Every structure is written in C-alpha cells, then in structure tokens.
Amino acid sequence: MLKALCLSVWLGLSLVSGAQAASVVFLNPGNADETFWVSYSRFMQGAAQNLGMSLRVEYSGRDRQRVLHQARQALQGPQRPDYLVLVNEQYVAPEIIRLSRGSGVRLFLVNNGLTVDQARQVHEYPDRYPPVLGTLTGNDEEAGYRMLKTLVEQLPPAALEQGVDLLAFSGLKHTPAAQLREQGMHRALAELPGVHLRQLVYGEWSRQRAYEQAQLLGARYPRTQLVWSANDEMAFGAMQAFEEAGRVPGRDVMFSAVNSSPQALQARIEGRLSVLMGGHFSLGGWAMVLLHDDAQGVPIGQLLARPRPVPVLQLIDAVKARRWLTLEQQGDYGLDFKGFSAVGKAPGYRYPFLKDAMDY
Template identity: 65%
Template structure:
C-alpha cells in the first residue's frame, strides 16, 4: 500500500512539474517611440526588461525612431503577424494611439498605454464610436504637469532675492505629444505665482539637442539678459547650454537651467550644479506596467476600484545626493526595485497598487 501511495505521489509530482515546465510566459511587445541611442527611451526599455524578467514575462521591444509612420507599420506587423503577443504596450507619441487602437480591434491582443495617454478629444472620439476601437486595458502616465510647475518654482527659488524682472525662455518638446503639453502647462501655471519672471518665448525643440542648440543661439540674440532656461527634457537643456557657453555664459552661474530625465549626463550635470533643477523618475512607469500585466495574465483584477487611467507621482526633484545614488543604480536596469513585491498575487481582495498613489523609494 505504501509503495502504491508513493508511486501515485511521484506521478502527480511529475505531472505538476511537466505542466509548470510547459507553461508559457505571457508575451509583451512594447512599441518604444524613441530609438535605442536615446538615453531616456533606452533606459525606459531597460527598466521594462528588468521588470519583465523579474516577473516572468516575455518582452520584445520595437523602436519607432520618432516616426509615427514607422510606429504604425510596426503595430500592423505585430497585430497581423503569425505570432501575436498577449499584450501590446504603446505610447501616444505624436497622437498615434487612436489608429493603433483601431487596428487592434478583433485581434485578440490586449492594449496597455504608458507615458502618454489619450487626449480628452481623442477619448471623446473613441467613446463616440465604440464599435470601431479595441478596449484599452489600462493607462499609466507620469505627473508631467506637476513636474513642469515644480521645475519653474524651484528655479525661481534659486534666484537672488530681488524685485527686478527676470527673463525666461522655455524649450518644450513636441506640440502633439501629451507629456510635452502637460509639462508646458505646468510651467505656465507656475508663472502665475511668479510675477517677477517674464516668459520671453517658448520654442518647440522636438526633444532634440541639435535643434535646441540652434534655437538657443537665436534666443540669445533676441533676449541677451535671459537668466532662466526651462527645458522639457535633458537633451534640449544640453543643446541650450552649448549655445550659452559659446556666448560666454556659464550654466549654473550666469543662467539657471532645468531639465526632465535622468540620463548619466543629466545626473552628473545636477551634481556639478550646471543643472539647477532636475526632475526624474518617470522611467519607473515601465516597470509598474509590467507588474499590472503580469497580474492580469494570472487572472488577477488590476483595477478593483474601477479606474483604468492613472497619473503616477513618479517624477520628483533630483538633488545631488539622489543623482549620485541613481548613477550607481542605473547599471542594474531595474534600479534595484523588487517588482514582484508589488504584485497583487496573494493579497487581499481590496489590495491597491501602492505605486499608483505614492512615490516608491529606490
């Protein structure tokens, strides 16, 4: 009898191991709107891959090289290909999302959006034609408006106390990208609190160092007394810095610069004081998206509160100490974050992802 029992247990164990070994990881394709050579988007992909590996997801990244046409071609190839993924993660860069959502209808691929969500007008249009579009499982974006606001407020706080007017120029990203719009809106909101700051001009640098460099040369000719240079990303800030340096102006001394992103160059510039204000941390959205997709793949509810769109408090002011810490953590890909720890698996029914409402330390 004991031998029979042992044999039965052994057979059951072998069957269980076979089922586990044969189980396939949920597959994810991320349509990255940038290029592998861009610090932000390359780092974004690294964080996403670190989280996917930690969580047992099969991730593939496709870079669209800042081309809306290429992004749409890639989406069609993914959705019409012989091996469709379980999930397609996309970004509403240059307003490409509605067309990809339309192409996804009936394909059996779940959609998830990160970094740039739908605009209110796009949402209204899609809701008015529900039979034309696929559903979107969820959307995670950063607190971009708040970041734009805090950047200018912190820049102004670095100025000497005076009632004299101070000239500001601003480098926004792309007119038709929600994160750029929100950061600019935050900057303009801060202006209402800072009557001494005069916004001379906003230019759209397209996230490009080279373009911002050329624009900054012209802005310096028009407004030679500029003391504040607000930039929606680090590449544009460095392009503007180059123009200022060539004009004999020292960043951090003769003018205060700000930026968003946490590339190694930006972190070093913050440590050195060339960047007076730096906002970073939104790369973690990539990892939090993977947590939610892994839970969904396991049949767990990822929006028990009924919401599907969240603006996460991930963008924060990076001081020199934090910059030094992030420089050490970057090579780890996932910044040392234990993504499994934040899963809903094994939690109570009322569990809420903490990263949706509170900053996570790392």
C-alpha cells in the same frame, strides 16, 4: 540605421505556473540610441525578467508610419503577443486601438495617454475602437510646475523685483506629456509676476535643434537668467549655446530639465543643472507588473478604469543624483518587481507605485 531602429530585444521564455509566459510587445517611440528610451526599455526588461514574462521592444525613431507598421505586424501577424504597450506620441493611439479590433491582443498605454478629444472619439464609437486595458501616465503637469518654481526659489529676492527673463524649450507639439509640462510651467508663471517668459520654442526633444534655437534666442534676449526645458537633451543643447556665448551654467544662467540620464545626474551633482526632475522611465516597468497580474487573473481593469497620473516624477537633488547614478548601473534599479505584484497578497492590497512617489 534601419537595423538600429528596428532593434528587437527578446527576453527569455520562462514558464509561469506551468503555462507559457505572458508575452508583451512594446512600441518604443524613440531611437535605439536615445538615452531616455533605452533606459526606459532596460527598466521594462528588468521587470519582465524578474516577473517571468516575455518582452519584445520595437523602436520607431519617432516615425509615425513606422510605428503604425510595427503595430500592424504585432496585431495582425502570425505571432501576436498577449499585450501591446504603446505611447500616444504624435497622436498614434486611436489608429492602433482601431487596428487591434478582433486581434485578441490587449492594449496598454504608457507616458502619453489619449487626449480629451481622442478619448471622446473612442468612447463614442465602441464598435470601431475596442476597450484599452489601462493607461499609466506620469505627473507631467506637476513636474513642469515644480521645475519653474524650484528654479525661481534659487534666485536672490532682489532679482524678482527687477524682473527675470525666462526661455522655455518644449518637446513635440503633438505629444501630451510635453503639453502637460508646458501647462505646469504656465501655472507657475501665473504665480510669479516677476518672471517674464520671453519665448517658448519646440525643440522636439533634440539637443541639436535646441542648440540652434538657443543660439538665436540667447542673442535676442541677452538678459536671460532662467532656461526651462522639457527634457535633458534640449537643456544640454541650450546650455552649450549659452556656454559658447560666455555664460556659465548655474551661475549666469540657471537650467532645469526632465530625465535621469547619467549625464543629467552628473550635471545636477556639479550644479550645471540647477533643477532636475526624473523617474518617469519607470512607468513601463510598473505597467509590466500590472500586465503580469492581469495574466494571473487579478482584476486590474477595475483599478484602471480611468487613466491616472502616477507620481513618478520627482525632484532630484545632488544626493539623490549620486544614488541614482549607482543604481542606474542595474537595469532594474535593484528592485524586486515580484514584491510589487498583487498576486498572493491579501484583499485590499494597493500597488505602492499608484499611491506614492517611488523614492529609490
């Protein structure tokens, strides 16, 4: 198990303009067999290979001490990368930023940026916390909002007049992305007086935990018609519990989820998932484009002076799900990452992934 969690993937050491390729270490917070985080790394690897960069991926298995150990190894060891990419899961970012002081390694955050309090702390003590090169996060609040609104749009008008029971499954309490998705859901609830949130629980992104929680909640709230989930694994765990109770997904109970795993895409095609949001696996790939350009002298720091949400999360209907299932067989989704680079482009070039949702 430890070997699996420590899995490191090295991509070829190609040369860029006669110099050694820019090297990157990605501290992946997930497990080496976790569909979302594995696909996330595959997309980054596709970008790295296309751009002629070196990438190493370290999986921490959501173990806070392990990721801090991996960060120390990368930042203080004999073979330091040019860039360290990290996720602020379980609020680890400030400590890793502190560890980077004097290392010569540039830091880049993806998916979960600093919280407001963390950003204030880092800003107030620049002698302790060196500056971060940039942050890319997804449109998580908007995704949480759109998931619930789209679920409700599929109900017959009479259902809202009678009142609809909703259950919600969020991720980890100390994960900004989960918090933002929750906020979006609550924003939608404020606009939907006919929808009643009976309970929100933290499934910790786990199918098994959500299954056990849903067994209890389904019995406690037998009139549940909507299930909102912050990822696909929890949606499938809850779905299993409702199916065992004789409820049919997509007919008796409607489920929503975030992620574009093959299983989630297939469930969307079959109608077992009524609403699916996906695309945030691409953030690491877009970060690789920016790091490539930084290594080539493009001033991306000015562009990323403020953390920005990238509109990568989008609704996936059945047609798009079929298309993504085909593209998912290619680690880079068939994209030419060099084409997204600003190197060689005219002044004023804008990265398309920073201004528009990618519609593969």
